Amino acid sequence: MPGRLAVPVGGYGAADAMEARPAGTIVRRGDALAENVPQSLAMPLAPADGRVVGAARVLFTGDRTVPAVVIECNPSTEPAGAEKALAAGAISEMLPRVRAIDMSAAIDLLRSRGVWANRWTSPDLIAQLHATLRKPVDTVLCNVLDEDAALPLQTRIAGNYGVEVTAGVLALASLTKARRAWAAVAHSADPACWASLRRASAGTDLALLPLQNDYPRAHPTLLLELTDRALRPDRLPTEQNVLLLDAAAAAAVGRCFLSDEPMLAVSMAVRDRSRNKTHFLNVPIGTAFSDLLADLGVPADSIDLRAGNPLREQHVASAAVACGGELTLTLLTPAPAVNPDPCIRCAWCVEGCPVHIQPAGLLEAAQQEDPYLAHQYGLEACVECGICSFVCPSHLPLLAGIRTLRAMQRSAR
Ligand code: SF4
Ligand code: SF4
Structure with missing residues (x-):
């Protein structure tokens, strides 16, 4: 647990009306850190016991900044994110509870538990949920495809938390009244991932769809070919009557409905190319990547940090923080600048x-x-x-x- 966390508001929308709790406020793990958070965003929650230090703006991937609340953590706090996997029977107990609430109440619940996602493999979850109030969806699709074979984070989450992933997808299918609940899983995924999802989904409406996972298939636009519906990359899948989220987001939704668990940490994968090492970590929300790198023994000033598949050239500053944005990082040795040659029309x-x-x-x-x-x-x-x-x-x-x-x-x- 880092000494300080800068916990961002949950999402990329404007949050100017948000009021951070005053400096000096003592907070317990899971407490709300702000008031007047807009409906399009999730509540920033304290990932640890501590004290509010003040408000700040923090970086996500790229150059986007959002308001955040900075807390100083109590050093004796247990690290957030060491969730225990649940038994499959928990899903059948959960579903009647979910059927008793409507989508507006479910959105409020997820927002209040800090559940959100907005990344390449999982478009803005809260915006998609709001969109289903205006336009029904017929499919909830869980993206278990990894965008980089060297960083199999989604596969690993589904392998460790098949019940939570399955519960998240089925809860959303029930709330939206979608007739199809699907999970797209790579043919070549680790057998532990397949076994975990098969066990959890046995006897439920979740269908597992085996797919060839050639990069960049994990992008929602390409994944939506499953339904024969075209989607422009900058649009939400709900435009094409599909609610799409990745395994990490589905697990967060599942935990919220199964055991009212807030999203205080995220699973991340970090690939250190120069040392040929991959790290899978549970990272408290608001942890600066510089702190993460220091923990891994990597000097932040000597690397080129990229989010997602490195081919996407999504450069990330080490001052950016862990949150519902991109969850995979690759550490590269900075390459020397190359002077391009003219186009040779090779096609x-x-x-x-x-x-x-x-x-x-x-x-x-x-x-x-x-x-x-x-x-x-x-x-x-x-x-x-x-x-x-x-x-x-x-x-x-x-x-x-x-x-x-x-x-x-x-x-x-
Ligand atoms: S980045 Fe290049 S290869 Fe990829 S979709 Fe765009 S034009 Fe095509
Ligand atoms: S045709 Fe495309 S790949 Fe070939 S040189 Fe020109 S820009 Fe590069």
Whole structure:
């Protein structure tokens, strides 16, 4: 348990109305740390006993900052996140309780227990739940696919907490009245993952769907091919009548409905490439990645820290904190800058692109700052997987060009 935690508000929305509890307030593990948190966000909760020090803004992945409440932890607090796996019978006891509440009450419950997720493999959970109040969904889909085979976090969570994952999916299917509850699991997933999910889902409505997990299949846009429905990458799956969440989010939802457990910690996987080591950790929410790296004996100033699959080039500052955002980190030795060569029209980027658009054309559109050209070359379909940049023999900054175009689009709105 770090000495200090900067616990962010749960989600990426504007939280200007949030009032942090006053400095000096003594808090117990699980206490709310703020008031007036907007409906679109989850409550920041104290992951440990301690004392409120003040309010701050903290970084998530990329350059997004959100309000947070800083607490000084009591050194004798038990680390958050050492959850005990539950028995399968707990699900049949839970479901009648869930059927007795409606979706609005369920959203309030999840928010008050600090449950949220918003990452590449699991789009904004609270926004999706609110969306189901306006537009029904027919499918709840749990994404157990890992986006990087070297960091099998989702597989591991499903392997250790099959009951919680299954309970989360079935609870949401019951609340939304979805007729299908699915979990997409890689054919090649660890047998322990398959065994755990099979045991937990036996005799329930959860169907396990074996899939080939070729990168970047774990992205919701590509996963939604299961339903034959197309989804633009910047839209919520609920637009296509699907509520989609990953195994980590489903386990948090399941724990909340099974045993009223708040989300005070997240499971994370950290791959240290230079030492060829992978660490699986339960990390209290609000832990700075610099503290995490110090614990692992890695000097934060000498590495390139990336979230998710490193091909996505999602750079993370060591000042960012553990939360419901990205849960996998790769530590790389910073690479020397490379001068790109001209495009040789080899079309490798086109052949590698999973959504069949034209990355070289998008770079041209970025260089010409031409949104019409960007549209022509298929910008809207890009999932920012980074395959095009990775395969380009001329080392052209294709993904960087795509992100520039998207930033241009956002500022023009
Ligand atoms: S990042 Fe490149 S390869 Fe990936 S979807 Fe976008 S254009 Fe295609
Ligand atoms: S892979 Fe690189 S060099 Fe080849 S066509 Fe695409 S942008 Fe040009």
